[in-house]
Amino acid sequence: MVSIKDVAAAAGVSAATVSRVLNDHPSVSTATRTRVLSAVEDLGYRPNAVARSLRTDQTRTLGLVISDVLNPYFTELARSVEGAARALGYSVIIGNADEQPELQDHHMRTLLDRRVDGLLISPTDGCSSLMRDAAQAGTPLVFVDRWIEGMDVPVVRSDGRAAVHDLVAHLHALGHRRLAIIAGPAATTTGRERIEAFREALAAYGLSLPDAYIGQGDFQAASGRRVTEGFLGLPEPPEVVFATDNLMALGALDAVRAHGLSVPDDIALVAFDDIPWFVHTDPPITAIAQPTGELGRAAVRALVDRIEGRTPQSVTLPARLVVRRSCGNPPATQRSQS
Amino acid sequence: MVSIKDVAAAAGVSAATVSRVLNDHPSVSTATRTRVLSAVEDLGYRPNAVARSLRTDQTRTLGLVISDVLNPYFTELARSVEGAARALGYSVIIGNADEQPELQDHHMRTLLDRRVDGLLISPTDGCSSLMRDAAQAGTPLVFVDRWIEGMDVPVVRSDGRAAVHDLVAHLHALGHRRLAIIAGPAATTTGRERIEAFREALAAYGLSLPDAYIGQGDFQAASGRRVTEGFLGLPEPPEVVFATDNLMALGALDAVRAHGLSVPDDIALVAFDDIPWFVHTDPPITAIAQPTGELGRAAVRALVDRIEGRTPQSVTLPARLVVRRSCGNPPATQRSQS
DNA sequence: AGAGGCTTTGAAATCGATTACATCGATCGT
DNA sequence: ACGATCGATGTAATCGATTTCAAAGCCTCT
Numbered sequence: 001m002v003s004i005k006d007v008a009a010a011a012g013v014s015a016a017t018v019s020r021v022l023n024d025h026p027s028v029s030t031a032t033r034t035r036v037l038s039a040v041e042d043l044g045y046r047p048n049a050v051a052r053s054l055r056t057d058q059t060r061t062l063g064l065v066i067s068d069v070l071n072p073y074f075t076e077l078a079r080s081v082e083g084a085a086r087a088l089g090y091s092v093i094i095g096n097a098d099e100q101p102e103l104q105d106h107h108m109r110t111l112l113d114r115r116v117d118g119l120l121i122s123p124t125d126g127c128s129s130l131m132r133d134a135a136q137a138g139t140p141l142v143f144v145d146r147w148i149e150g151m152d153v154p155v156v157r158s159d160g161r162a163a164v165h166d167l168v169a170h171l172h173a174l175g176h177r178r179l180a181i182i183a184g185p186a187a188t189t190t191g192r193e194r195i196e197a198f199r200e201a202l203a204a205y206g207l208s209l210p211d212a213y214i215g216q217g218d219f220q221a222a223s224g225r226r227v228t229e230g231f232l233g234l235p236e237p238p239e240v241v242f243a244t245d246n247l248m249a250l251g252a253l254d255a256v257r258a259h260g261l262s263v264p265d266d267i268a269l270v271a272f273d274d275i276p277w278f279v280h281t282d283p284p285i286t287a288i289a290q291p292t293g294e295l296g297r298a299a300v301r302a303l304v305d306r307i308e309g310r311t312p313q314s315v316t317l318p319a320r321l322v323v324r325r326s327c328g329n330p331p332a333t334q335r336s337q338s
Numbered sequence: 339m340v341s342i343k344d345v346a347a348a349a350g351v352s353a354a355t356v357s358r359v360l361n362d363h364p365s366v367s368t369a370t371r372t373r374v375l376s377a378v379e380d381l382g383y384r385p386n387a388v389a390r391s392l393r394t395d396q397t398r399t400l401g402l403v404i405s406d407v408l409n410p411y412f413t414e415l416a417r418s419v420e421g422a423a424r425a426l427g428y429s430v431i432i433g434n435a436d437e438q439p440e441l442q443d444h445h446m447r448t449l450l451d452r453r454v455d456g457l458l459i460s461p462t463d464g465c466s467s468l469m470r471d472a473a474q475a476g477t478p479l480v481f482v483d484r485w486i487e488g489m490d491v492p493v494v495r496s497d498g499r500a501a502v503h504d505l506v507a508h509l510h511a512l513g514h515r516r517l518a519i520i521a522g523p524a525a526t527t528t529g530r531e532r533i534e535a536f537r538e539a540l541a542a543y544g545l546s547l548p549d550a551y552i553g554q555g556d557f558q559a560a561s562g563r564r565v566t567e568g569f570l571g572l573p574e575p576p577e578v579v580f581a582t583d584n585l586m587a588l589g590a591l592d593a594v595r596a597h598g599l600s601v602p603d604d605i606a607l608v609a610f611d612d613i614p615w616f617v618h619t620d621p622p623i624t625a626i627a628q629p630t631g632e633l634g635r636a637a638v639r640a641l642v643d644r645i646e647g648r649t650p651q652s653v654t655l656p657a658r659l660v661v662r663r664s665c666g667n668p669p670a671t672q673r674s675q676s
Numbered sequence: 677a678g679a680g681g682c683t684t685t686g687a688a689a690t691c692g693a694t695t696a697c698a699t700c701g702a703t704c705g706t
Numbered sequence: 707a708c709g710a711t712c713g714a715t716g717t718a719a720t721c722g723a724t725t726t727c728a729a730a731g732c733c734t735c736t
Binding site for chain 1: 339382384385386387388389391392397407408410413414416417420424429431432434444447448450451452453471475559588591592614615617618619620621
């Protein structure tokens with residue numbers, strides 16, 4: 001591999017001068033600059049980012065730790081994060097935690113060992129000591145989508161409260177009264193928040209949320225199936241199932257199919273997180289859509305602000321209800337463009 | 339940040355000894371070893387991977403350059419690659435090329451600058467000089483899914499020929515005779531291979547593939563929609579559309595819907611690449627499934643073999659037809675477990 | 677002409693690890 | 707008892723960049 005010394009030798013200057021040329025340092029004569037540049041060209045020299053990082057103590061790399069890449073919501077988030085980071089001259093290393101705290105810790109450790117400049121995290125659980133240590137140690141951290149309460153770390157997320165209210169209004173208007181929820185892990189903020197918002201919204205319509213209608217899921221498809229099967233086995237099954245993420249909605253759909261029932265005639269289905277596929281399922285699924293791309297961009301902006309010494313802001317963006325056909329035929333005025 | 343010197347000082351030994359303990363060098367006395375280890379523990383020391391990489395000239399990192407993360411096929415591939423790499427003590431940095439050669443080059447350059455130990459690539463186009471240079475320079479390279487002909491680089495892929503024959507047999511048995519294809523970019527090997535296999539299989543049944551029934555797509559949903567609209571506008575539209583990847587199948591489904599037609603009654607649809615969502619679309623979609631997970635694992639195995647000085651093998655695994663309902667009701671014997 | 681200032685360049689230290697080589701005791705074999 | 711050997715450890719070089727400091731060369735001004 002050709003190093004800075006080779007370039008220096010080829011151009012008849014010192015390594016220091018080559019470095020200056022490469023970093024656009026002003027005090028290099030035009031003559032030397034062109035000589036160095038052509039040596040760089042000739043030798044096909046590329047600076048060794050490892051060596052550079054060691055010296056400058058910055059890697060221009062961001063770590064992104066998400067809970068499940070196979071979840072299209074996170075895939076899209078990852079993509080927008082990468083794009084935004086690239087635009088600012090940063091690379092992104094993604095760590096997939098698969099909803100397992102140990103895996104999450106593994107990735108955090110690896111990323112920290114690699115001295116990423118900052119970390120974007122969507123925590124799988126409520127309390128990782130590693131995360132506290134990192135924050136303590138001054139590592140730039142930003143939470144995205146989910147967060148950990150009590151930590152002084154900026155949070156970039158979307159608030160689903162209003163959309164959940166809209167959702168319940170929509171369901172109520174369609175005549176549904178027995179509404180059930182497949183909740184996410186209570187250890188996650190999104191898990192807790194969504195069920196609370198749902199309960200509040202139901203209360204506003206004088207409806208209650210009996211324990212039998214609360215299923216505990218883990219944001220994975222299998223749990224959606226299991227919980228829904230439980231619902232269908234009830235003496236009085238719910239009229240609507242609200243899956244608090246898209247994978248559990250998929251599982252719910254499976255379960256309904258397996259019972260030979262149909263959506264929305266026998267049971268209605270709604271999901272949190274909208275994804276392109278929901279348009280093509282049978283039937284198209286009503287969902288609460290987050291501004292995923294904007295979330296990713298805002299998160300990168302906040303993290304890079306923190307890294308570069310500015311003061312990062314927490315950001316909360318609204319989610320919105322996208323009405324399709326999985327809860328019964330909506331009145332024409334409510335129909336979304338989907 | 340605490341460095342090896344701090345640990346050395348705390349344990350009352352030299353940095354060399356600390357390094358030896360950390361790397362399980364045999365000639366360290368048990369006493370010193372425990373002393374060092376407890377200093378490491380006390381100070382919460384973690385070796386700086388950047389410094390280590392500079393010295394040892396290895397990063398224990400693999401680069402994965404794929405053409406589109408939003409494509410569930412590649413997402414799954416990426417996931418299995420990461421898992422397999424982790425099991426062997428490697429990390430993975432993913433570069434998403436979004437089917438753009440320039441972006442692909444950007445990521446290759448970044449990964450090379452970071453001195454990844456090897457690169458797993460699914461090339462977007464047929465000829466990147468960067469790639470040739472890298473191969474020339476001795477960078478361990480392995481192609482996965484797609485490859486570039488004429489380069490002496492191991493290829494890990496799945497052969498769809500047999501499955502495409504099965505597919506045509508299936509369609510023929512259902513009485514379909516006018517079969518159209520949405521092809522992928524001719525610059526990609528998978529793009530070319532799939533259309534060739536299709537043409538051959540048709541020939542085996544005495545069917546031809548008229549130009550009007552060949553649509554040029556780019557592996558993205560929008561192109562699937564556009565091409566399908568073209569097919570539907572034909573004086574004699576095809577009875578079957580074969581989309582050579584899952585995103586174009588989605589686009590095709592959109593187009594069919596937009597025309598107020600239904601699958602499979604008005605037109606049948608098949609996709610290359612099976613994904614979980616195909617079970618839940620309306621109707622469930624018949625597809626050719628690649629052994630994606632195994633592909634990722636084999637690719638990592640090949641690359642790590644190459645990196646660690648063993649001789650890597652090219653691997654070709656068979657794809658298989660998964661029959662669902664999007665081509666009409668199959669005879670009971672052919673029905674898959676889906 | 678000489679002092680001072682500016683531009684351009686190079687020498688050398690540094691980042692945090694690994695590792696070849698040297699060193700120092702202690703043990704062993706004869 | 708003495709040289710050889712071995713085990714444990716330290717010293718210093720090294721990886722490839724960046725950056726501080728010093729110095730050289732050249733102007734300019736008085």
